[in-house]
Amino acid sequence: MKRFIKESKNRCLNYRKRILDISQKVRAIHAAGAFSVIELVDCIYYGLMRKKTKKHKYFRDTFLMSKGHGCMAQYVVLENLGIMAKKYLENYCTKNGKLGSHPDYGLPGIEASTGSLGHGMGLAVGMAHADKINKINRKLFLVISDGELQEGSTWENMMMAANLNLNNLICFVDHNGSQSFGITKKTHPKFYPMNKKILSFGWECVEIDGHNTKEILNSIKKRKTKKPLMIVANTIKGKGVSFMENKPIWHYRSPNSKEYDIAIKELKHI
């Protein structure tokens, strides 16, 4: 575990740097939303998803990034795993490239097109149920944003996941409490309590620190029920760069070159 934690920390530092580097070439990046899920995505791929056997292309389990705008976090992990070749990110958002600022089904390691919020839960329920019908032993790891819990479609599908007893579905909520247009607590106070709502929809729900590797790895081990599992991961939008943290204007902004220098320096200390 200790070794994993150290390695993960290192990887996450490099991911953040890589994202900042790309942001200097292409400004269309949701860096802050990616920074809040970096530890989650890294731990899911490196620690939670089961390795492939001959039958599988990459992994035995499936990962879906429902908050498509956070895909940069997924791209850099896929790159590090060697699933996505370097040229993909080198040509990010350019006319010669295949990668845009939302993931597209069919690209290496990308199992569904997301970007319109509130679609991932439905896709995940369908895939998880299909795996049951086909008697395939596979877990589905889903990452949604807290903003997606404002879309009715997410709740409709959560209810369905519980109805279908989908214990193979594990969902992380990137609970950074921040959206495009403000801080959720202020704009939508009745968004809370969130965990109670999730429980009442027939899910098991646990809460963790979404930047803490150990807590992420342990989160699925302590499962008590056979219900679908929701892990509320408390995170900080823009984590690692002080001036980006929890500031809605950084939802879509890229740092200029001065801000970039400060950001890179700050990253070393997290």
Add this chain to the structure above:
Amino acid sequence: MRNKLADVIYKLGLKNKKICVLVADISPAGSMEKFRKKFPNRFINTGVAEQSMVGIAAGMALRGLKPFCYTIATFALYRPFEMIRVDLCYQNLPVTIVGMGPGTTYSTLGGTHLAQEDISVARSVPNMDIIAPCDPDELSDVVEFCSKKRNRPTYLRIGKAGEETFINKQSEKWKFGKIRLIKPGKDVCILTFGPIIRKAFEISKKLEKKNLSIEINSCHTLKPFDLNGLKKKFKKFKSIILIEDHSEIGGLNEIVKSKAYEQSYLGKILNFSLKDKFIHCYGDQDDLLSKHGLTTDIIYKEILNLTK
């Protein structure tokens, strides 16, 4: 255009207490901050909940208010489509759905953010008016029109930011439902709508060097379409060029060609529309347009061939 939208709605809101704004958690809605501060009761951010945005707007309209719903075009029209069809169109309520950044505008955000068939979708619903202004000036007239006493829903398709102004001294006045002459010309007639009118101006400049005089029109009202105005263009011109940042299905292309058939128009019509294909590439807007054959050069050459 979105700053202009916010300015105009704010100004109109000062006079007309019925005007309300609903947004669904998008950062560009930040330009509406002034309206929100001044009229906190008349501003609702539903969060990432577009169906709720339209449903609530319908309820407010049933009580006599004048709501504007505002978000990125795909999420403004597609996500809450049935609320638009039933709550707004079937009940014929005066709500304006503002779809921002349509067509290829969001050129790096991928297919989920490209509203390439929005007019086609909106046009097929009874009662829905559709307006797509070509520049911030035209937008200003349109918003004012939408805020007036009307009893119909409108889909208002607007650009994002940084659009140039094309309306000039030679341009006709804006009128709902009328093709608007923006720049007069004698030889070839360009019909277009929305900010892609910039291409028409680029092409026209190049063609003038070949002694061709190009008329440019903004077909801002896609529904109801100006049939009389169109007939006049058929009479006056042997060649009509259509340019649209929208699918070849259900937009300007099909409107004009079906009318041409009905009117037994004998001239040539060339359309430059997006193909009936999802866009899987990135870059700037021109990179995307060029994948669908919509470049200034191609259009220029085809017009030259046509007039030879």
